Amino acid sequence: MSRLFDKPLVSIVMPAHNVDGSICRAVESLQRQTCENFELLAVDLNSDDRTSDMLERMADRDIRITILHQSDDDSQLALNCALDQLRGTYLLFVRGNDWLEPSALEELLHVMEQSNSDLVLSSYYIDSYFGQSECISKQCRCTEESFDTQADFRAAAWRLFKEGQLDDLWGKLFKLNRVKQLNIHFRKQSFDGQCFVLDYVRDIERVATEAQPRYHHCIEGNNACRSQWEDGLYQQLQDEHKELLELYHHWGLDGDPASIEVIQRRYLKGFLGLMRRLCDSACKMPAGEKRKLVRQMVSDDAIQLAARMARPEGRWDFLMLAAIRTRNIALLMAGGSFGAHLMHHNAKMSFHKKNSAKYYGV
Numbered sequence: 001m002s003r004l005f006d007k008p009l010v011s012i013v014m015p016a017h018n019v020d021g022s023i024c025r026a027v028e029s030l031q032r033q034t035c036e037n038f039e040l041l042a043v044d045l046n047s048d049d050r051t052s053d054m055l056e057r058m059a060d061r062d063i064r065i066t067i068l069h070q071s072d073d074d075s076q077l078a079l080n081c082a083l084d085q086l087r088g089t090y091l092l093f094v095r096g097n098d099w100l101e102p103s104a105l106e107e108l109l110h111v112m113e114q115s116n117s118d119l120v121l122s123s124y125y126i127d128s129y130f131g132q133s134e135c136i137s138k139q140c141r142c143t144e145e146s147f148d149t150q151a152d153f154r155a156a157a158w159r160l161f162k163e164g165q166l167d168d169l170w171g172k173l174f175k176l177n178r179v180k181q182l183n184i185h186f187r188k189q190s191f192d193g194q195c196f197v198l199d200y201v202r203d204i205e206r207v208a209t210e211a212q213p214r215y216h217h218c219i220e221g222n223n224a225c226r227s228q229w230e231d232g233l234y235q236q237l238q239d240e241h242k243e244l245l246e247l248y249h250h251w252g253l254d255g256d257p258a259s260i261e262v263i264q265r266r267y268l269k270g271f272l273g274l275m276r277r278l279c280d281s282a283c284k285m286p287a288g289e290k291r292k293l294v295r296q297m298v299s300d301d302a303i304q305l306a307a308r309m310a311r312p313e314g315r316w317d318f319l320m321l322a323a324i325r326t327r328n329i330a331l332l333m334a335g336g337s338f339g340a341h342l343m344h345h346n347a348k349m350s351f352h353k354k355n356s357a358k359y360y361g362v
Contacts, residue, residue: 008039011088016096017045029099104214123213144211171215279336
């Protein structure tokens with residue numbers, strides 16, 4: 001039986017869409033936390049599987065769980081409604097696919113309170129599941145640090161972006177009163193809530209990082225690199241790139257070479273990811289429309305600037321970089337198709353090759 005607290009210490013928001021295969025694991029990982037003083041607001045994002053029913057059954061047995069049902073496709077509106085209902089001191093986002101180790105919440109709170117920070121970033125695992133029998137887990141670690149001044153954080157932020165620590169919402173501990181005071185909400189153009197994070201850190205004073213990973217970000221290994229092309233993805237990538245450039249301008253660091261190189265590399269990486277999606281055999285857009293869109297994308301000044309400034313990390317990236325610089329549409333499309341094929345079929349092997357990876361059966 002869960003305990004009833006007058007006021008929850010941590011408010012947890014869990015978006016969930018068609019995750020009936022993982023939602024019980026996600027919620028149960030929270031129920032097993034050594035810190036019991038939390039509220040969970042699970043946001044059912046218009047699921048058409050058993051997710052909603054499973055959440056309702058768990059909520060019936062745990063008074064800390066509340067379910068918010070979304071009846072349309074506006075997931076940002078649903079998440080904003082969730083934010084308005086929260087009562088805690090701190091805020092944590094957990095995907096319905098993911099799970100936390102039992103001490104995760106307690107350790108995040110310890111770092112937050114010891115460092116007197118406004119935000120705690122944490123190392124995490126990426127768990128790639130291959131069927132029901134095996135999982136390969138990769139550690140994504142950050143150095144344990146405490147940035148005690150605004151200047152210290154801003155000077156180091158490029159490293160945190162490079163490590164992926166500021167890319168999304170998941171597993172970070174925010175202060176809820178800061179979110180409400182700044183009136184931070186979700187916007188439609190945000191990938192995984194990155195604009196939410198950028199708004200939160202815009203004028204932040206103190207940030208801490210926690211080196212021990214306790215958050216498990218779970219993906220389906222066989223489909224990890226086969227994300228579908230969707231209308232609006234290119235515009236979203238451009239919008240977020242502009243947001244990041246504007247943030248560094250606000251910080252007065254738009255002339256810092258290391259920071260700008262990381263920003264341009266992130267944009268290049270996102271662009272190449274879109275090329276894989278667009279040129280994947282799973283994308284049914286007519287070939288003529290694909291060529292037209294690729295020509296439009298590669299002609300943009302932003303990607304040409306990124307191609308000049310960014311330092312790519314792999315051979316395929318170098319190949320695509322040459323195609324971008326020369327605006328070679330045929331080579332870009334062939335490279336995108338090859339990249340999608342290669343990443344799909346070698347996804348499992350690539351995890352095996354990582355020095356920090358561990359393999360286990362599930």
